[in-house]
Each structure stands twice: as C-alpha cells, then as structure tokens.
Amino acid sequence: SSATRQSLKIGLVPADGIGREVIPAARAAIEALGSDIPKPEFVDLLAGFELFTRTGTALPDETVEALKECDCALFGSVSSPSKRVTGYSSPIVALRKKLDLYANIRPVVSVAPNPNDKPSVDLIVVRENTECLYVKQEEIKSTESGREARAIRLITERASARIGRMAFELARARPRKHLTIIHKSNVLSVTDGLFRETVRAIPKQNPGRYDDVTIAEQLVDSAVYRLFREPQIYDVMVAPNLYGDIISDAAAALVGSLGLVPSINAGDSFVMGEPVHGSAPDIAGKNIANPIASIRSAALMLRHLGYGAPADRLDKAVDQVIREGQVLTPDLGGKATTQEALDAVLRKL
Ligand code: ATP
Ligand code: MG
Secondary structure: OHHHOOEEEEEEEEEOOOHHHHHHHHHHHHHOOHHHOOEEEEEEOOOOHHHHHHHOOOOOHHHHHHHHOOOEEEEEEOOOOOOOOOOOOOHHHHHHHHOOOOEEEEEEEOOOOOOOOOOOOEEEEEEEOOOEHHHOOEEEEEEOOEEEEEEOOEOOHHHHHHHHHHHHHHHHOOOOOEEEEEEOOOOOOOHHHHHHHHHHOHHHHOOOOOOOOEEEEEEHHHHHHHHHHOHHHOOEEEEOHHHHHHHHHHHHHOOOOHHHOOOEEEOOOOEEEOOOOOOOOOOOOOOOOOOHHHHHHHHHHHHHOOOHHHHHHHHHHHHHHHHHOOOOOHHHOOOOOHHHHHHHHHHHO
C-alpha cells in the first residue's frame, strides 16, 4: 500500500517530440513535492519512433523489463508516421498490452475563474483499453460485387467487469458519485448488451459498496451531443474502447488546449501517466510546449497510487497559474516558454 513505500520508483519514457520537453518538467514538479511523497527514484528509459529509425526497435525489451521493476511510469508521446512503416508498431499500444494497463482514465476539468467557483466541466472518461474493435482482427476479400471488409469487435465479461469496477471505484470517491454507462445496445444488442449488463451487475456483486453511486445510461451518439450541450451533467463516464476513444477526445476539446489534458493507463498492478497530446512535431524543440498536461498526468498517477494530498497540491498549483494568466505558453495565448511555465508552477508549490 501507499503508506508502506520507502521510495517511489518512477520510470520516465519521454519518447518523441515534445515528450522530451514535458516529461522532464513533470519530473521537476514531482521532485518539488519533497517529503510529501516517498523519495522518488527516476529511471530514464528509451522508446519511440525516433529510436526505431536509429536502431530498428521502437520498444526495447530492456525498457519493458525495467518498467516492470518500477512502481509507476510517465510516458511522453510517440510520433505517428504518416505512412505505414514496415516493422514499426506503436510502443504505447504495445506497453498497454505488456503491462496489462486495461483502463485509460482521462479527467477533463475546466479551471474556474474564481477559486471558490465550481469548474463548469468536471468529468472523468474511463475507457476500456484492451478489446472492442482494437483487437485489430480485420479481413478483406473480393466478392462479385466488389471488395468486402470485416472487423471483429470483441467484448468480454471479464474486461467489462474490471473496467466497470474501476469506474465504480472512481465514482464513489467523487463528490457527485454519478456514473454514466455509454453504449449502443439498441443497435449492438449482443456486444454492447454484454458490456452494459456486466457493468450494471457490479453493485450487486459488492453489496453496500456502491449504494451512494447513482447510475445512468446513455447511447454513445446522444452522449457526444449532450457532452457539448450540457457537460455538467456528467461525472464519471465508462465506455468500451472505441466509444471511449471518441468521447475522450471530444471531452478534451471542451477545455481548450490539448496541452492541458492528462491521462493515466492503469491496470491492477501498474499505472502509467501520459499526456493526451501527441508529439506535436510542429512545435517540438522550441521550448514552447505546455507542460501542464504532463504535470497533471503525474498528479493523476500519484492519486491512483494513493497519494491524494500531494496530487491535489500539484493540481492546485497548476490551477493557480492558469487562473492568474500571467505565465502561459502560446497554446493558451501567452508568451511563456516551457521552462517559464514550469517555474511558475514550481513557485506555487
Ligand atoms: P502526433 O502524430 O504525435 O499525434 P500531431 O501532429 O497529431 O502529432 P498533437 O501532439 O496531437 O500533434 O497536437 C495537435 C496540435 O496541438 C498541434 O498543433 C500541437 O502543436 C498542439 N499541441 C499538442 N500538445 C501541445 C502542448 N503540450 N503544448 C502546446 N501545444 C500542443
Ligand atoms: Mg495527434
């Protein structure tokens, strides 16, 4: 448990592009927490497309093995090649599989203009991360009337139950304790029917534990519509992989820059923080990337490990910097560099 750790071994995988600028910033923010957390021990690790072009390997075995020895990790971002490159596959996708990080958790929170106001958007998307259409079992064949392509969409009771439990746990820990199950079971009654039914059954299997959690359901299409019209109705949203992917990005658009939105990839024994943005080749190497998404990812990672108070400290420091609006990177309309934005957060800490 969190209380018994003497030190916290944190793997750092900056990977490509601005990952190399924002992950060191997150590291500095964690170090600034001082004795609020067990002494952090950082392990620098390699992965990414750039590594692949140099060495032919995007995710070295040493990186995976070293991560298994860590308590948690922070991952930057990988460049996605515009064309298919032979022998290359995304290291982040592989890592989620190898470490069984079955949940992608993405809080989307707007910063209230006044510290005493409630944010207008304050929700968490909990996306199943291992199955659905992402099992990538596709085939194509020729028929008399032209080519025909199919994809398998896998939904299992096991994966639906574990993502459902994670969502219920998150919901019961929040002030509003409200869970919305996203599906499309009016059309896909078998696959989405199983997802919905499995998530719904969780409170019965844990008598008493989720009594305070209110449960709603929403078809994915109307969920996206309402997300834009009245995002305040949502607290925790749980969804199968593809719907979760789409909803997560839509929700991120509600709060402005991609440079603000954090995530974690979580399993039963490991958690990896990851800013939602990509490698941003257009601004990489210029020291203007917003470090906030990575700092918030570090906070989320710490919270998941049981360090709620230090995580709150990080989030509050970031909120103050955004609210004051004096030291902002260009994506938020300011002129500050990555380093200056980081320094502003460190001063608040
Ligand atoms: P990738 O293929 O790695 O996803 P991309 O070109 O899709 O790269 P993203 O990282 O997804 O780039 O970013 C999309 C846009 O948002 C880019 O214009 C980028 O500069 C901007 N952006 C993303 N992250 C940040 C950040 N942390 N700070 C400032 N701008 C950002
Ligand atoms: Mg992108």
